Amino acid sequence: MPYRAPVNEFRFLFDHVVDLASVTAEERFAEATPDTVEAILTEAGRMCEEVIAPTNRAGDTHPARLENGVVRTSPGFDSAYAALAEGGWVAVSADPEYGGMGLPVALTTAVNDMIASANLAFQLNPMLTQGQIEALEHHASDELRELYLPKLISGEWTGTMNLTEPQAGSDVGALRTKAVPNGDGTYAISGQKIYITWGDHDLTPNICHLVLARLPDAAPGTKGISLFMVPKYLPKDDGTPGDFNNVRTVSLEEKLGIHGSPTAVLEYEDSKGWLVGPENGGMKAMFTMMNNARLGVGAQGIGAAEGAYQHALAYAMDRKQGKSAVENATGSIVDHADVRRMLAAMKADIFAARAIALSCAVALDRGRASGEADWQARAALLTPIAKSFGTDVGMRVADEGIQVHGGMGFVEETGAAQYLRDVRVTAIYEGTNGIQAMDLVARKMADGGEAAFSLLDEVEGFAETARETMPELAAPVWEAAETLREAVEWLVAQGDLNDRFAGSSAFLKGFARVLGGYYHLRAAIAEPGGARERLARFYITRMLPEHVGLLAHARAGAKDLYALTPDDLAA
Amino acid sequence: MPYRAPVNEFRFLFDHVVDLASVTAEERFAEATPDTVEAILTEAGRMCEEVIAPTNRAGDTHPARLENGVVRTSPGFDSAYAALAEGGWVAVSADPEYGGMGLPVALTTAVNDMIASANLAFQLNPMLTQGQIEALEHHASDELRELYLPKLISGEWTGTMNLTEPQAGSDVGALRTKAVPNGDGTYAISGQKIYITWGDHDLTPNICHLVLARLPDAAPGTKGISLFMVPKYLPKDDGTPGDFNNVRTVSLEEKLGIHGSPTAVLEYEDSKGWLVGPENGGMKAMFTMMNNARLGVGAQGIGAAEGAYQHALAYAMDRKQGKSAVENATGSIVDHADVRRMLAAMKADIFAARAIALSCAVALDRGRASGEADWQARAALLTPIAKSFGTDVGMRVADEGIQVHGGMGFVEETGAAQYLRDVRVTAIYEGTNGIQAMDLVARKMADGGEAAFSLLDEVEGFAETARETMPELAAPVWEAAETLREAVEWLVAQGDLNDRFAGSSAFLKGFARVLGGYYHLRAAIAEPGGARERLARFYITRMLPEHVGLLAHARAGAKDLYALTPDDLAA
Known part of the structure; x- marks a missing residue:
């Protein structure tokens, strides 16, 4: 089941959901014309499909080994790396002065997402180099920059x-x-x-x-x-x-x-x-590197989810098992309601997580290009959500991908289990998802919630307009945003940080659920009556309501939690 | 980190939550005196701690192999099996006429739970034998019974x-x-x-x-x-x-x-x-075997969760990292709100899942002993919930166990990852969890919801009484039961089964969440002011609210789901 790069999906997201045009309107990114964006996505996608994806299983079955003090990488990784470096894909956003393309981080995020789908273990290599380039660009001396940046950007080192x-x-x-x-x-x-x-x-x-x-x-x-x-x-x-x-x-x-x-x-x-x-x-200096890397890890989660989803969908479309009385039956297990529910939820979650990650990247790009504090604050707010939700979706989708396979999912030969094993670490490294949640409710709310409220204003404003044409979808999104606003208000009013931390993971998940509703609504409005509206309806009816429980948890405070002593836990 | 059998937990559940006394009051189970129950739990627990748990890692690192047509089992499994058979632990509930102990299935469920914690791969062996014994007891000829049952029950075959x-x-x-x-x-x-x-x-x-x-x-x-x-x-x-x-x-x-x-x-x-x-x-005949096995698989999930929880708690109590300003600080990461939240959620979920599984077993035992259709219907209703929720909890707890370990959780040496890899299959075999959910909303609701309503009457009746002493905990449980009742009413009114199937997984999870609230409330009432009340408060405040989103999903119907065509999913 070969990987197919979702180039059209990125184009749609850029054009209709995250407003890439607002980035490319900035002088700094003037070279990122629609044609360039198209070419980047298409070419990177082709490399991922043809060169990188075929190495994915070998990386799993033939791990990197330490032999007499020397590390030997998995079969095929050398030629995949050569193609990556040769195509200039190590650092799409790096400074042109040192050989980079100087393109928006939004594009890097899309490229990383595709490479991660093709081979997550491999993609870590350029991702780490990207972080290092970023740190050197901002903090290193001229000498270090001149010596190291060209070699890192070209992929030579x-x-x-x-x-x-x-x-x-x-x-x-x-x-x-x-x-x-x-x-x-x-x-x-x-x-x-x-x-x-x-x-x-x-x-x-x-x-x-x-x-x-x-x-x-x-x-x-x-x-x-x-x-x-x-x-x-x-x-x-x-x-x-x-x-x-x-x-x-x-x-x-x-x-x-x-x-x-x-x-x-x-x-x-x-x-x-x-x-x-x-x-x-x-x-x-390390935080420069880490913030970028956090968004990158979010994209890893999404990429892994995309790979797992494509794998599971192909299996499901092919697998015949039982019968279900539905119109336009395919004869495959996709006809079964619970299988279709799993696939739809996977796809809807991937869309939501990708929209959040790309919105974060767009805010980052706009903040850098314009120097405007509002965009920088938006990027800072969205970074822990993009990282944590992107990787949560990676794990959830990979896990459901196994489930779609039934017994075959548990057999390593199928490849479904590899997605889960691979993606599991993304919730841990670059700051565990728990650390991301703490960052969100503490540092990212140190502005009294200003950045969050500004984003919620955008969500509610859009939902108000959308209510005129799609009231059934717009109203629940608006209401969810209000519930989230109340949760933010509650959080920023808590002087004891532990009262924020106690429900921080649930808060982050609830925040992401609501944002997902917003981006799905944007997609539905952009293509009314089509597949995107149907997917938005699925998400808003069946998945968005999860925010209620999550945001209730978010506001529960620390008292009852700490009342549970270590002795209680060990009892 | 050695496994410690939760003998006191089973005793508490039997005495205060699932009413084992109502089973042992039946003549058929007269021999299951409190002393016998105590002895069974203690002795089985000791075997799990001392003999079986030490084989767990070897089973993972030295898989069973096929050599020249002969299967060689993992190191140490032979002596563990010998101890199991010798102690009579293969089939605690089997017919005394053929050498079994004739004890309630509730006790078998507890014993299986403990063996599964100690070594899930190993526990499958007696679990399959138990299912076969059950099928033979009910359906085989006298000759077959006399030939096979003694050898299966003794563990000889x-x-x-x-x-x-x-x-x-x-x-x-x-x-x-x-x-x-x-x-x-x-x-x-x-x-x-x-x-x-x-x-x-x-x-x-x-x-x-x-x-x-x-x-x-x-x-x-x-x-x-x-x-x-x-x-x-x-x-x-x-x-x-x-x-x-x-x-x-x-x-x-x-x-x-x-x-x-x-x-x-x-x-x-x-x-x-x-x-x-x-x-x-x-x-x-196969369904006889499978129904029993489904409860058994639920217990596997719970057992794996228990093992993963103990493992994570021991690690967290030992691991020092950062500081958190809390009273009675331990200096370990348990002081951090999000770590404590994870551990508390793990423990609360294990309690809920175990109470559901044991309630199912008690209903099974009462149905068999008394022949009363109501108890048989209760057991039939709870079986898919016990299987699906027990294994979901197994996966969730094992996954959070990895997260508690941070980076160490991703390294195989720690053993945390093995719990997740092992338990993952339990959501697939004996009928996938999706199949369980379909069974719940179709076959188990073919009575027009009667068995479900009867259980909800019990929940609401208990919550009404409990409201007098613990209104903060009892009221949300009562309200959740009402919301669940409405969902059941909606479901049974749907003539097209696909309308039930579309939200069946969410319905099952929501049902389990509500039952978890009920059993936690029972525990809190039994030991007011103690650790159990504190855990119940955690669950009811932070986890029970998830039922809102789940039961909204449960009632969304099939139309919007099937509107998403296979082409939409592949778009």
Whole structure:
């Protein structure tokens, strides 16, 4: 069941749902003409279909291996990577000064989504490089930028992020890796980092590590963290890789999924590093990288969902089992109400999650192009939702994809289970989905809810107009937005953050449910009477009502939760 | 992190929530005195903790293998099986006339739950044997009963169910395996069966297959199916295994989970079989087996959830990461609101699912002991809910268990991921959860909703009384029951079954949510002011409200769903 890139879907979303035209109207993105957008989507889609998707199973069945200190990647990944680099697909949004295309993040998000559908384990490689490029563009010295950016953007070298240590996961501030000044402007980096995605591999002659570490006199916690560029091989004067920089791969993790992506434990021992950003300013630089990466991970979830959906739909259309008395019966299990319900819910959720992610990307692009604080705040608000909901949808759709397959879904040969195993990690890395929810109700509501209310104004305004032509769909969306508004009002009134945190995951899910209703409504209005209106009706009637329970949970507060003591939990 | 059998939890549920005393008051179960119940739970719990749980990881990492036509089971499974058989734990409820203990199914359900926590792959073995015993007790001739039951009940031999063929999964009526009379009262069975759980192994000297097949002149569909006992080795006159009966293991499936459970493709070629029940009466006999097995699978889901919960709680209590300003802080991640929320939701859901499963078992026991149609109808109503909700909870809890572990959850070494991989199949086999939901809204509502209304009367009656002492908890339960009542009324009024099927999965989940509220309320009333009241408050405030969205979905009907055509889904 080959992957088919949903190029038309992206075009529709750009044109009718997330208003890409408002981005390309900005001078900065003037080159992103409709023809360019079309060409990018089509060409990237073709590469995903023809070159990358065929490597997906091999990545799962032949994991990356550590052999005598060298990481060997899965069969076929080398030529897939060559095609990716050659086509310029590593960094679609990177700075043209260093060889990037300078296109909107909205386009990068679409391209990443397609690559993730084709092979999630593989897609992590360019995604990490993208984050590194972003961090260097914003925080590195001219010298570092000139040396590294062209090689990263072209795909000649790849990049990694090194945050986690055994005792420092979600709590980055607890990290211990040391950085001692060498006296020549460089630093000696020593320590162990874990969970380093694509931390080592044989696809490129060098690998560039961005490493968080502490200077000898650094303050404890996140205020004493600095960021360093530590290449695996030290670049010679001509820019080619020279001496080994003492970055050793200790081991690779044996994981539930993304077997094709080597997850390394890396040991640094007096490895030479160059400061990126100011001393003790590492967290800020890292957040540049992480915010972008969070949207990227959301797109991964959506891409995995798309792959799982296409896989399940193809199976269902082909599988004959029992009979159901329906008009225009296909004779396949798609005739059964519960199977059709699963497929429709999968498709409706993918649409909602993709619209949220692309709206986030559009806000990011507009914020960057215009410098307007409102758009930056919108992007900041939508980032945790895009990450968390996108990955939740990835897991839910992959799980339902298994269910559509029945017994075949549990047999690895079918490939349905791989989607679930692969996508599961996306709810964990780049800040767990719980961390995203905390970010949403605390930092992203530190404005007193202003960014959220502004978005809800947009939703309600659209629903009011839509009510004239599609009252049955518009009214529930408007009402859901009101319920969400009340939840936001309740949240921002809570002085004790734990009262917000207690229901934060439910709040984020409820927020996404409501936004999904809004974007489905936009789609229905854009193509009245068609498939999109029918899908919107399905979503608004059957899935949107979930927001009621979620937003009730969101407002339950911390008291009853903490009343449940650890002893109670262990009883 | 060793498994700890929740013996006190079962005792509490039996005494205060599901009224086991009403079962043991029946003469048939007079031997199930409180002391016996206590001894059974304690001894079974000890075996699970000390003998079975230690084999769980080995089953995953060293799957059963097919070597030269012989299936080799995972390391340690042989001695675990020996302990199981020796303790008489294969069939706690089996007929004492053939060596069983004759205890209530409620106790079997508790024992199965514990074995499933300890090792789900292993537990499938006795679960299948239990189903076979049940079918033989009800439908086999005296000769077959006398020959097979003692050996199955003692665990000397094991039993399997053979339904599925490549073209006949959920649609059992499509099966093609042939049964040709040999002229001596036996039949020659030929055909291929797939997904045969524990279809072959080296734990016992014989394996007894119950096989669905068609006589030469049989009607098409389910009316032309007969059931046969086909042993792997033909019993000699002294009852010991003799000649090989041409049951060949073609292959074992490579599965997402339960690696320790060999899932076989079996090839029958003129294998000798004995009819169980009348000719063409196979479906009825198989349903005896399946109904029981459905409750058993529900218990599997709950058992897996319990294992995953204990695993996650132990990890969370030990893991230090970040700080949270709470009273009586532990210093571990349990202090974080969202982690505590996950753990509380896991525990609350396990309680709800277990109460539903045990209520179903109690109804089954009372129906059997008294012959009262009301109890039989109650058991029939609760069976699909117990199966589907129990396994949904299994998946949800295992999934949240991974999330509690953060990055460690994605690394196989931790063991958290195994729970999810193992439990995933329980939502598929013994009738997918979608099939359960269809059964609930069609066959189980063919009484016009009578059994459901009777249960809701019980719920509302209890909530009315409870309102006097715990109005905050009782009122939402009463209101939820009313909303559910309205949904049942709507469902039974639908003449077109597809209108029921369209929202059947949501209906089942909503039904379970409401019942969960009822059982939590019972627990709170039984121990006011304690941990159980606090957990009930958590569930009723934060999880019960989900029923609103679910029951709205349940009543959406088929029209809008089928308006979404296969072309729409592929667009």
